Amino acid sequence: MYRSANARTELSQRNKPGAVPIRGAIAATFLGNDIRSRILLLGGAIALIATSAFAQTRAAPAGDSADLDALSRDQNQWVMAPRDYANTRFSGLDQINTGDVGQLHLEWMFSLGADRGQEAAPLIVNNTMYVVGPYAGPHPNQVFALDATTGDLKWSYAPKPDTAAQGVACCDVVTRGLAYDQGKVFLNTLDNYSVAIDGNTGRELWHTKLGDVNEGQTITMAPLVVKGKVLIGNSGGELGVRGWVTALDENTGQTIWRAYSTGPDSDVLIGSDFKPFYDWLKGKDLGVTSWPPDGWKTGGGTMWGWISYDPALNLIYYGSANPGPWNSNQRPGDNLWTTTVFARDADTGAARWALPLNPHDLFDHDEINENVLLDLEINGQVRKVLIHPARNGYMYVVDRATGEILSADAYDYITATKGIDLKTGRPVSNAEKAPALGKTVEDVCPAAPGAKDWQPTAWSPRTKLLYVPHQHLCMNFKASDVGYIAGTPFVGAAVDMYSGPGGYRGEFMAWDPVKRTKLWAIHENFPVWTGTLVTAGDVAFYGTLDRWFKAVDARNGTLLWQFRAGSGFVGQPVTYKGTDGAQYVAILSGVGGWPGAVAAAKIDPRVRNAALGFVGATQDLPAYSSGGSELLVFKLAGGQSGSVAPQPNPSHANGAQLETGNAPAR
């Protein structure tokens, strides 16, 4: 239990043969089955052809992002969790479209063998699918490589986790996915290892330990590879962890740079190139001076969400999490640079601009949500923007070169603040809703998970709409629950979360960022906790906690197809083309994570949650779903689209309601 960290021990344990059920070359494992081996050989041949198709881009200098950028432009693949560096999650495939999506059927399945929240996006590179399970089951964070067309298992890799982590890591055991570049697959384990795996064989190439779970640090985000660097952020702000993003050399695992979210400029990588748009962000060491003495040292600002990258500007973008572990009355000041969108130089990590969204955060509103990079025509001018659908309930459209907010409109019902002051970029505070000791504060909207959490949106360049899966929850704060940690009793804030106005707790909606309106919205009983996929077939996909995987018309929200799975959905849908020429759609099924907490409200809509972090990560939605770990892969009946008899559109089997016509944010 008190095992000291020993890199050599870790190495030997990790490479221990036999820890992995299936490992090594495909043929060696599977040749016993003639039919399968033929299929595998066929798959291999096609993979070779596919590889040669990218020979041109592969001639780019080693470590150049051009390879991965080009690979992500191949619509047949899905090579990074957000599909592309702009984080659009848009696929140009259109074989599955509004006319034939009703013919989707389950083609094959695969079990990850670890029934906890399945948030990861499968990756598909040259007809190999890479998936990773949560930190649970016999082999926590196990990685599987499958033939993306047939579902044959090629290899698996099981890291050997630190058993001391059990019970020490906080509540969450999810992972949001893998990364890929130059034939390597990159895994983040919950217990802070970054591992490079040979994409062909499953052999471990290197691993680097980035922190210790015994100090409260974990990693749940999907890494992103940019120009030969694996970008990784940490989790654990509630446990006194200081947030960072770290760049590792993809070939060696050596750290190239690390940018902290709090502390002196030298640690935050703020230098002479730093040009924040708003004046209050200019000054020396604001990451120290906006805190009580030393508060920044354990100040949170972790990064467990999404990173995007603009190759033309050579900037990466991400948002940092909430301040911690002090309560708000213990940390007077703006608590920079927590809840902050950063633009950083992709090579050096140097900050170019920063935009704190919730200075002196009162409501646990992390801003780790995705930043979608778009070129939009606004007021007659094409602007390079990023869209940040924020935890705080505002849809920020930001000039991504300068950090200026162009617009910030409520996309959900908000009482916690009274709008965004575009002169300063700061929220207009609502004193009535500020938590205070001994005071019951009611109807704080959005609730602590925000109007939207990590679950990523998708953007269609065809409809020019952003598809937003999100929650619709309010909360009451009351300091009266008895808590108990490590032998120490205390009175914590009781947080009652409940559905926002209208009585629904989740929404899947389409937002026009230029007109700054909601075009249509589907009201779901539960928070919509999956990512989103939208395609050139004008179909948008999302899943629900009550086990429905849905396809809707991206233009008007009409339900086109629904499938009921074994467990609820918190994963990320992806699409790709198989070697058989058919378009496939894949998603992991398996409910878990934070929504279990809010979903429990179904049993009693005003149920007391004994402080946010206490609520269960396991007992999710017992009335609707138990846990699962199934990879589901769909394609059209008959393989190809064709003359399909038109069928009437289904109605939502779970009672969800479509609202159309510039629906106001209620």
Place this chain on the structure above:
Amino acid sequence: MRPLGNTGKGGRSCCLGLVAIALVIDPALSAPSPLAAAETDEFKVCADPNNLPFSNADGAGFENKLAELVAGELGKRVTYSWWAQRRGFVRSTLNAELCDAVMGVPVDYELVETTRPYYRSTYVFVSRAGRNLDVASIKDARLNDLKIGVHLIGSDGMNTPPSLALGQRNIVQNVVGYMIYGDYREPDPPARLMEAVEKGDIDIAAAWGPLAGYAAKISAVPLTVVPITDTEDFAPLRFQFDIALGVRKGDHALKARLDDILARKQPEIRALLESYGVPLVQASSRAAETGTR
């Protein structure tokens, strides 16, 4: 990691094979047995293996000693499932049926069914005796200038009562936070706060009584432990808590047996707590303290 002596896997104690299997199964995977638990000769306890003075894997904490005492009264032997006592502790242990009791929880703790309290303690100020600080009131003006250490629980509206009360008094510039979780590779992580007092890193610490009292007992430097007073204005924050045993909700039968043992063994239990330096307070002020509940 020490093998888990009992993962609660089998409801039957007859089968050695089951026990052997349980030893190698990840406790997180253990599903409750579909069979009703028959009477066994084990008193199954979930406890933190690294948190003196409460418990540790060597059985050196007062909760370990109390477990032995209770097991003796039940005519059973103690078996442990070890789990760091943090968020998810009850969910992952007691409520996952790895055990039947936890040896310390506040009365009214909503996640479990609590027995009658077996002690009541208080948050205290602890300082080096040689400093002669004698600070007792949370409103003492000297707290504006002293370097004060507090335990931090985390965000989301949770922290220790003295740290929040100091925040309410705008005393923040001279307050140093020590995570209650600490570095779990080190022994007894919450003890770092009291060690900071011993070393003179801070002038005074506000800590939960059992932690401070035990530190004073074992410290090489004489420490003064004083219950914190003048806390009434900070309600609903509470500085005193009744501590009980916890069983699974609905396990009234075990609760009744434990209640009986706690009542009968009160003198022994009191002596045990005093031997660990636990500051004990009378329950007389409880009504005022818990008036909001």
